[in-house]
Amino acid sequence: EMRLLESGGGLAQRGGSLRLSCEGSGFTFSSYAMNWVRQAPGKGLEWVSGTSGSGNNTYYADSVKGRFTISRDNSKNTVFLQMNSLRVDDTAVYYCAKPRIVVVAAIPEFDLWGQGTLVSVSS
Amino acid sequence: DIQMTQSPSSLSASIRDRVTITCRASQNIRTYLNWYQQKPGKAPNLLIYAASSLQSGVPSRFSGSGSGTDFTLTITNLQPEDFATYYCQQSYKIPTTFGGGTKVDI
Numbered sequence: 001e002m003r004l005l006e007s008g009g010g011l012a013q014r015g016g017s018l019r020l021s022c023e024g025s026g027f028t029f030s031s032y033a034m035n036w037v038r039q040a041p042g043k044g045l046e047w048v049s050g051t052s053g054s055g056n057n058t059y060y061a062d063s064v065k066g067r068f069t070i071s072r073d074n075s076k077n078t079v080f081l082q083m084n085s086l087r088v089d090d091t092a093v094y095y096c097a098k099p100r101i102v103v104v105a106a107i108p109e110f111d112l113w114g115q116g117t118l119v120s121v122s123s
Numbered sequence: 124d125i126q127m128t129q130s131p132s133s134l135s136a137s138i139r140d141r142v143t144i145t146c147r148a149s150q151n152i153r154t155y156l157n158w159y160q161q162k163p164g165k166a167p168n169l170l171i172y173a174a175s176s177l178q179s180g181v182p183s184r185f186s187g188s189g190s191g192t193d194f195t196l197t198i199t200n201l202q203p204e205d206f207a208t209y210y211c212q213q214s215y216k217i218p219t220t221f222g223g224g225t226k227v228d229i
Contacts, residue, residue, distance in 0.1 A: 045159075045167065045210055045221040061218050062124075095166055100178075107219040109157040109212065111178065113166035 002026035002112050004096045009117030012086050016121075020081040022096030022114055030054070030074040031102050035110065036081050038092035038119075048094070049081060050107050057105065064090075086121045093118050125149050125213050129222035136227060142198040144225045146211035149192075155215035156194045158187055161224075162207045170209075171196065198227075 008020040022034070035050040049070040050059045058070050067086075072079040079096060094117050097110035126149035136142050146156065154174035159167035169178045171187035174194060184199045198205055206229060211222040 044224045045161075045212075047219045047221070050217075059217050100169065100172060105217075106214065107217055108214045109169055109172040110167075111169045113168075116166055 002098070004098060004112055004114035006094065006096050006114040006117040009094060009119045011120045011122060012083075014086060014088055014121055014123050016086050017082070017084045018086065018119060020083065020094055020096075020117060020119070022079045022081075024077045024079075024096075024098065027098070027112075029077040032098050033103065033107065034072060034079040035097045035099070035107060036070065036079075037095045037097050037110070037113075038090075039095070039116075040089070040092040043092075046092075047107070051079065052104070053102070059107070083119070086119075088121050088123050091119060091121045124218055125152060125216055125220050127211055127213055127220050127222040129209075129211055129225050131225060132223060133226040133228070135229065136201055137229070138201055138203060140201045142201055142205075142227060144196045144209055144211075144227075146189075146194045146196070146222050147192055148194075148213055148215075151191050152213045152215035154190050155213055156187070156189065157212045157214060158185075158196045159210045159212065160205075160207045161210065167210060201227075 036048040051070045055072045069082040096114040098112040099108045100111035156174045158171040161167040175187045208226045
């Protein structure tokens with residue numbers, strides 16, 4: 001059974017840092033680009049960042065560019081999101097998401113999501 | 124970035140109703156359009172990809188159509204478990220973007 005399990009969420013101060021982790025299982029992790037999608041309380045979905053299967057290519061939403069860094073350790077089937085210079089509007093549930101297919105330089109539909117981890121940033 | 128606009132933002136329906144949700148893209152995205160269902164406190168679940176392809180395990184009462192800029196998600200014979208929020212997503216260009224959501228309630 002394919003699974004994604006996020007961890008690392010919690011409470012942070014404005015300007016602080018957090019590191020999220022997402023461990024995948026049940027599929028060939030290194031073949032798939034992995035992504036982070038967030039959802040602010042009561043709001044819609046916002047794609048945050050993605051990385052290619054190798055980790056050599058990374059992509060970011062403008063709202064987090066320069067503050068967040070995505071990386072992965074394929075030996076541990078884990079993708080990370082390092083979040084620095086946190087803002088109050090970064091408060092959200094952060095989901096790890098796997099694309100349905102293996103693609104290059106694209107972000108297709110997501111067929112597997114983690115349960116989410118809540119990040120709360122206080123002022 | 125490509126803007127995705129869903130309508131309506133919410134609707135009320137009854138069991139066995141036919142429900143239609145629309146999604147409009149700010150530019151031509153061919154058929155790179157996906158639909159998700161999300162229930163409170165849960166992660167989204169992929170329903171339809173490539174505008175009209177039904178994801179494995181999704182009931183056939185869900186269907187999608189459209190191309191270019193205008194797309195539709197249709198739910199026929201609405202069931203109790205279908206009351207949820209639905210999102211469209213364009214996967215034509217990075218950054219991928221989502222519509223604002225449509226909440227379907229009783």
